[in-house]
Amino acid sequence: MTTSIDPALVARLSGEFTSIAGDFTTLGGRLSTLGRDLEALHRQMRKVTAQRSEPGISGASAPTAEQGSAAPDTTERAAPQSPATTPDAAGTSGVVASRGAGAPAGGPVPAPPGPAPWGVPAAAAPQPPWPVPPPQPHSRYAGAYPIYRNRPPVPPPVPPGRGPAGPAAPRTPWWQREGVISRLLAVAGVAVTLIGVVMLLVLAAQAGIFGPVPRVVAGAAFSAALVGAGVRVYRRTGGRVGGVALAATGFAGAYLDVIATTTVYGWLHPVPGFAVALGVAAAGVGLAVQWRSQALAVLVVAGAAVLAPFVSTELSLLAFLIVLQLACVPVQYRYDWPFLHLVRTVPAVLATQIAIVAAAIGTDDPGRKVLVLVAAVAVAAVGLAGTVVVVRHRPGDIVATLTCALATTPLLAAAALFDRPVATAISAGYAVVLLALAATALLPRDIARVPGHTATVAAVAGSFALLETLWGVTTEGTLAMGLFLVAACYLGIAGRTRNRVAAALGAGSAALGGLAFLVVAGPGTLSTEWIAVRELSAGTAASAIAGLAVVVVALWGAGRFAAPRHPGGSTDFRATLLWVGGSVAALYLVTATTVSLGVVSGIADGFVVGHSIATIVWMAGALAALLYGLRRLGGGTPTAAKIALGSGLLVTAAALAKLFLFDLATLDGLIRVTAFLVVGVLLLIAGTRYARAFAESGAHRDDSGSAAPR
Incomplete structure (x- = not known):
């Protein structure tokens, strides 16, 4: 049996193998293109990672979903025509080639999900057979690169030092905050303890419970024990608040004990008493400097200043308050403690002002007035000197300047306690000092200069002192x-x-x-x-x-x-407006001058002669202003010419109004004739000069216009 091979079958199998070989060849090309795309993607990922590690890149806003869908068109318009010039030339060109001539014979290969290729309409681009998820709105590259379409959204960066965003934490009530209750209890303990010290020094003496020696000794011993306990507590863990409170109470109590020893019992002369008080205050603020605690210094000064009037109301109380004001000046030079500025100044200023009012109303004792004046001078001197020292060290210390303003007020009021010559001398000397301090701000070198805010306060206070001086040396007419x-x-x-x-x-x-x-x-x-x-x-x-x-x-x-x-x-x-106002004021002052001189001269009809001279002077001033304006008009300064011409015309109108409305009814005889003649001649001169100036200006313009074409 003979078997023959069908030639058609062999030809068909040969064509199939040829097709398969072509497909493998195409697959090899695609794998090569995929390798180049992966290499380009690797480079791009490294570049994006480097950009996100830089500050500000991660915080950029991401496009929305609508922006992502429109990204292909934007990319197409922004990209150059030759893909080889782009950073990802290898990968992108390979994709385009694979979608073009490299397509297999068996039909088009489905394109991966993404935008249409460059040069291809979106409607004609091949669509994948599977559903494509929408691009993520938080992806920066969702439209340009398909691989980023399904990337999960990137959360916004968290600033350094903050946790992730979440609901706001509930606010802690003030009474549960750390240190609030302890500070309140400490302040309350200081106040109550110092009130007890005052009762020991004063009320016990009034009730006759203890003798003077036990009261003073008990107060001193109790104060020393409090200071020692405060130092011991301060050294322990968490003992800062308690130590400050105990030490402040001890120093303030010791200061009150010195006041009682000096003023109530009279055991110390005022001068040694002030020296001892200064030592106690200096020790208190010195410990505050060592601990760097403004609270300790404020509690010492405030406690002693507030309770001192309950111990004594004599004039020596002013000296003890001034001692507190003085003791804190070195501390203010070293540390910027604004509350201490106020606490050391306000009690002395208020007490001195009250003493001035009491001396002006309730007593005629010149010795008491002199003591009050000395206290006012001391407050002003300490305030001015302390402020100058502080602001030259810290020019921006506004609180120091505020305390200087407060310290200057008692001496301004103290001058009213004395007769006119003495008050004038006090005000004049005070004005010289304050204005000299203010003038240092105008010095060209920074030798004794004070800041502008301090100079302003000194200038204002000096102006008030100068007004008091003028009030004392002048009369109503001068x-x-x-x-x-x-x-x-x-x-x-x-x-x-x-x-x-x-x-x-x-x-x-x-x-x-x-x-x-x-x-x-x-x-x-x-x-x-x-x-x-x-x-x-x-x-x-x-x-x-x-x-x-x-x-x-x-x-x-x-x-x-x-x-x-x-x-x-x-x-x-x-x-x-300024020139118009100045012209009106000058007209009035000229009239007052001529009329006053006419009245004072004693001649007959001096009042009438003064008014006629005033009218002539008005018109002469108007003519001068007009001539000045016309000269400036030709000199290239139109602004000054406009102001001068306007003022001159205004004064001319005022002179004519005065001439016809007042002088015509008031003046008589030769005086009226003289006024009208002089004013008329001046008007003629003004009109002639005005016309000639504008004629010369017009001729100059015509000459310039005719010479221009040449």
């Missing part, structure tokens, strides 16, 4: 002159140094001087002849001249403070 002179000095300093504090003090003095001047030379006085003859004097004329000096200095200083920066700006508007 008070305005003194205030004007002070204002001119302040404004001159402000214009020279651009110091706003000096400018404010000058403006305040000028305002007070203006009020004082209006009391003497008000509008009713200047417009009524019989009142002017009775009220006006040479002092009024001198005050008016001083007021004119203030106006001139104020305008000069204002020009240095804020020069016009650009035409039409807010600075121009403020300068215009």
